Each structure stands twice: as structure tokens, then as C-alpha cells.
Amino acid sequence: MSQGDERGYGGSEPGGRSDDAYSTLGGTRQTRTRMHRSGEDPDGYGRRPTRNSRSLVMIVGVVVLLIAAIAFANQGGGDNGGTGKAKKPDAAGVGPTTATGTKPVQGKNGTIAYGFAHDEQGAQSAAANYAVALVSADILKPDRRAQIVQQIFIAERAGELDAKFNQAYDQSFLDKIGLDADGNAAPGLTYVSRTAPLGTKTVAYSDATTTIEVWCTGVFGTAGIGSTNPVSNDWFTMSLKLQWTGDDWKVDSFAQKDGPAPVNTDRTASNADEIARAVEEYGGFTYAR
Template sequence: MSPGDGNDDDLYGGTGQTRTRLPEGGPGDGYGDGRRPARSSSRSLITVVGVVVLLIAAIAFANRGDESSSGSGDGKKPGASATAPTGTKAVASGFAHDKQGAQSAAANYAVALVSADILKPDRRTEIVRQLFVADKVAGLEAKFDKAYSTDFLSRLGLDTNGNAPAGQTYVSRTVPVGTKTTAYSDGTATAEVWCTGAFGTAGESTKNPVTNDWFTMTLKLRWTDGDWKVESFSQKDGPSPVNGDNKISSADEIAKAVEQYGGFTYAR
């Protein structure tokens, strides 16, 4: 999702992929008994690539547009909001006005931008208004709404409110693995967030099983009203480690894990 951030082929794999992150335009890696080989089969790989392409396309579309970045004044930093492991608050605030604060903001925002909530119209509006600089909000709300259309959601097996069918659980959990700043000034910063996560739908009849993914998000931030806010963002695949020979869990185990383990919203 990034307007004019350089090489779009690098950011979106040349396919217009998008992350909220579902494993691919169709189904991703399937569940099954036994252990998955260290390398996926060609069929599984094609399936996973499909879902990732679909989601990255929506984010790329939503983030397309004007991308001028200008520094804002200093302003007082609001007190940091409390965050709970339940994920009740999708995004933290009150980040320090330095490189580490920019990295922390980027890590939190990456989690929110690639969450299941971004597919829910009401929550999406709240997230966009909290994350982005004020002059980008109106345009991005319209672009996100168009990107995550009813047709798009139906292809993911979700209803118009972004919910999975009864008996299934839609999963989009992003985990920041590391961050770095590639540019920094008093009013602007560019931070990269290396992420992994679990994406897909857990359920016995799902066509889009939960799979793992690795990607890097680049967020251009602006210091405004005493906090770091997003100017624009983009993403690219990897770096990805070799797949481990892990025993694949059942759809029920994945769904229960999502319910029992709250997602984190604050990092670094």
C-alpha cells in the first residue's frame, strides 16, 4: 500500500498483493495430519501465494495516492495509553519524539494495519483515524472502503462486516520481529518493521486455512500533535527463514489459540 515509495515490484511482488493478511486469493496452506515437510509442495506454495496476492492488492490500492511529507511542529506528547494483551486497544499512542519512539510507533501500527479488525468497517474507520495524519484520513477511508469491498470480503469467505461464518474464526495476527529507522529528522521518520504472523480462516470447512507468512513493512511517519502518525506505508515479502518441520495443528486448535491468547499492541 504505498503511493510512490519507489519500486512497486519490490513492495508488492509485482502482483499488487495485500496484507491483512490472508494467505492468498484463494486458500492458503491447508491443515492436515502429520508433519509438514521443510519445503512446501508446489501446490501449497501456489495456494499461499494466491491469498497473499489478494490481500496485498487491496492494501496497495488503498495506500495509492498523494504522498507528500512535511514535518509538523513539536507539540506536547500525550501520556501513553495503557495497552492490554487482549488487544482491546488496537493501537497505542504517546510515542517518544526520537528514533526509538518512531520504531515503536511503526511496530504498533504494523500490527493494526495487518489485523482482522482492518476488514471490519467500523473498526477500520477507528484505526485509520487513529494511525494516520489528519490530512490523509478522509482520502484513505474512502480508498480502504473501496479496497475492502463486499466482493473482496466474500472472496475471503467473510460477510459485509468482515466476520467469518458460524463455526469459523478469521485470523490475522501480525508479530513484529524487529525494527529499524532508515531516515530520521525532527519532524519525519521512515521505519521498517520485519514481521511474521498467522493469517487465514480456522474452521473445519474453510477454503482458506491459517498459514504463516513473513514480510517487511515500511512506514513513513510524521510528528504531529505530539505523536508519530503514518504518512504512508508499503510492504514487501521476506526475509523468510526456511520452514520448520512442525506438526500442523488442527483448525480447532488454531481457533482456540486465537480466542485464548490475546494479541499484543505495544512493542519496543
């Protein structure tokens, strides 16, 4: 699970998960359905008769018409003005998150993007990138944590939240997950905290403030021989209240809740070395609406 679960900083929702932010949740194994083999007659009626030529011609004709209709629809003659960009969802955030093709940000400050557009799309992109930063491995490193707080929170909240983060991620907490005072794993071990947003939803929007929900999955734990905190995955939704300040979207407060989570598969887990190499070899993304 992500290390920030329900520790009281940033969010306003009481209760929820236990204090052990890295406990492993059990999951129902996905069942497999046995498909009939070729040549089997599942319904007992024998093989169906071969279609006649007239039926085949009709089917081909229908397919050709469908292809023609799809091609005409893709010529850009709809409500999007022929730009080829997806229509913007309505103010209530109804509908799936769709890519627009618009450049999401002006640049990056370290690993965190900045310069988001002053519109709903920009707010959603900001929320997705900030969710990644708030549950990253860097948030457990005191020096890097102070920089993250200054970068993504509004100035009025930065000092207060920095103190709350420091209290939440004290040495007692770091000891539980096998990290030293600087947030580093023991020699031979690799601490993993990688989050991937799956989608965003606008709960409320205005030019000054907005509330965005980000549905996320991620991997969290310590990889390596002898680790007492093995890497596992989690699913959660983060709600971020943003303000437009200093020509960018910044976080005023945030909260987190479990799920929605899919059924676990029966895929064999990778060993600790594979996980550690993956974290080192695969970089992160700048997330955009």
C-alpha cells in the same frame, strides 16, 4: 499472507504480489542432520586420551578469568553511564534492535497504543504497533477500520486512505476470504489475522519525519471445519513513513514487501480448532523498542 499486500493504498512501491493476498507460498523443507551416537568413532582415530591434571587446571583458570571479565563488564562502567540500559543505535539504524527499558507509551486507545516518545525509539515503537493494526482482523471490519485510520494516520491523509481501504476491501474481496459485509466469518468459523513484529530499523530520522522498517511474521486465514482459506503463516517487511503531529507519531504512508523468510520446518500443523482457540485465548501485546 497479510491482506494488505500491494493493493495500492498507503504505499508507493509498484508491482510485487499477485491479487490473491491469501495464496499459500511453497517452502523448502528443512533437512535434518543425523548426529553420531554415543560411543561411535566418527573420525576413526579411536577415543582421545584423558586430559592430564595440568591441562584441567589451565582450563578452569581460563573459565574463571572469563567469568570475572563478564561480571566486571556488567557493573555498568561502560558508555551507558551505569544506567543498565542498552546503548541507543546510531542515526543510521545500524545494529540489532535492543530493548531499552524505557516505558514505550503513555496509554492505549482501544487496542492501539498512543503517546510515543518524540525520539527515534518512540518512532520505532510507533511503527511496530501501527504495523500490527494495519494487518489485523479489525482492518477488515468497516466500522473498526474507520477508527483505525483516524487513530494512526495524519489528518491530511485519513480521508483519502479511508476511501482507498474501503475500495480495496470491498465485498468482492471479502467474499474471496469467506467474510460477510461486516468482516465476520461464517458461524462455526474464526477469521485469523495476527501479526508479530520481530524487529525495527530506522531508515531515516529527524524530529519532524522518519521512515521505519518493521520486519514481521504472522498468521492469516480462516480456521474451522470446511474452511476454504486455511490459516497459514507469512513473513514480510512493512515500511512506514511517520510524521510528528499532535504530540505523537502518525503514519503518512506505508508500503509492504515479502520476506525475509526463514526455511520452513517440518513441524506438524495444528488443527483448525487449536488455531481458533489460540486466537481467542492469547491476547496481543503493546510493542516497544
